[in-house]
Amino acid sequence: DQQVKQNSPSLSVQEGRISILNCDYTNSMFDYFLWYKKYPAEGPTFLISISSIKDKNEDGRFTVFLNKSAKHLSLHIVPSQPGDSAVYFCAATGTASKLTFGTGTRLQVTL
Amino acid sequence: DAEITQSPRHKITETGRQVTLACHQTWNHNNMFWYRQDLGHGLRLIHYSYGVQDTNKGEVSDGYSVSRSNTEDLPLTLESAASSQTSVYFCASSDRSGGNIQETQYFGPGTRLLVL
Numbered sequence: 192d193q194q195v196k197q198n199s200p201s202l203s204v205q206e207g208r209i210s211i212l213n214c215d216y217t218n219s220m221f222d223y224f225l226w227y228k229k230y231p232a233e234g235p236t237f238l239i240s241i242s243s244i245k246d247k248n249e250d251g252r253f254t255v256f257l258n259k260s261a262k263h264l265s266l267h268i269v270p271s272q273p274g275d276s277a278v279y280f281c282a283a284t285g286t287a288s289k290l291t292f293g294t295g296t297r298l299q300v301t302l
Numbered sequence: 303d304a305e306i307t308q309s310p311r312h313k314i315t316e317t318g319r320q321v322t323l324a325c326h327q328t329w330n331h332n333n334m335f336w337y338r339q340d341l342g343h344g345l346r347l348i349h350y351s352y353g354v355q356d357t358n359k360g361e362v363s364d365g366y367s368v369s370r371s372n373t374e375d376l377p378l379t380l381e382s383a384a385s386s387q388t389s390v391y392f393c394a395s396s397d398r399s400g401g402n403i404q405e406t407q408y409f410g411p412g413t414r415l416l417v418l
Contacts, residue, residue: 197344225406234392234409235345280344288333288352288396289360290407294344 194218195283197293204300210268212296214281217262221283225290226255226266229278238279239266271300304329308393308410316418321380323413325393333396334376335407336360336368338389345392351376383417390414 196215204210214224222243227235241248241255241264248255254267268275281293306327315321327334332353337345347360349368357368365387367379380387391414394407 195344227409232412234394234411237406237408240406288405289335289347289350290345292337292344292346294342 192217193294194221195281195291195293197279197281197296199296200294201297201299204271204298206273206300206302207270210266210271210275210298210300212266212268212279212281212298214264214266214293215262216264216283218283218285218291219262220285221291222286223284224255224257224264225282225284226253227280227282227292228275229280229295235280268298271298273300273302276300306393306395306408306410308391308413310413311411312414314416314418315383317383317385319383321383321415323378323380323391323393323415325376325378325410326374327393327395327408327410328374329395329397329408330373331395331397331408332373333405333407334370335394335396336366336376336378337392337394338362338387339392339412340389348378348391349376380415383415385417388415388417 225240226238228238229235239253257264278295280295282290309324335350336348346362351370393410396405396407
């Protein structure tokens with residue numbers, strides 16, 4: 192039972208355009224959501240997070256939106272750069288510190 | 303700088319052998335986690351620990367064990383390696399300090415394990 196779903200395994204975007212990565216969750220107890228970025232042969236690195244008391248969090252080119260009623264969050268990258276090409280994992284947690292990850296979306300930013 | 307390291311980075315072993323993967327963090331974090339990453343599954347939690355002498359089973363704990371004798375280390379042992387345990391293994395740590403309600407997990411570089 193996949194509690195965190197990333198339904199798009201891959202996404203290709205032109206440099207300079209907006210990248211939108213989506214994530215859905217089913218567990219109502221999740222109250223904190225994170226996005227991790229992963230390059231090949233490296234561990235995931237934390238990118239941005241959002242608490243369930245907010246609906247938007249921005250950090251430079253990265254913005255995460257949370258729609259609690261739809262149990263949906265999205266990561267927007269504007270403008271997209273070639274260095275953003277990586278696998279992006281959505282993760283969620285409740286009160287127990289454990290993260291539940293989605294299956295990842297591979298973003299390719301083309302020139 | 304504080305960091306989290308894993309060793310070895312690559313390991314080839316045979317079915318039935320015992321294998322131990324090391325994880326060492328210098329963040330002084332209380333919480334440590336082991337995940338495996340497989341295509342189509344993302345990262346799945348194997349075991350985790352909230353402090354010294356504390357260990358807990360995760361989503362996919364069968365065939366794995368951990369022990370926590372100090373804050374810095376959480377070794378992962380495959381008691382009798384199976385081909386289904388061929389995967390990339392990541393260790394992570396976190397700490398709910400400074401009054402933060404939620405904490406971020408920081409990951410090691412991973413160990414790629416091949417069981418023949």
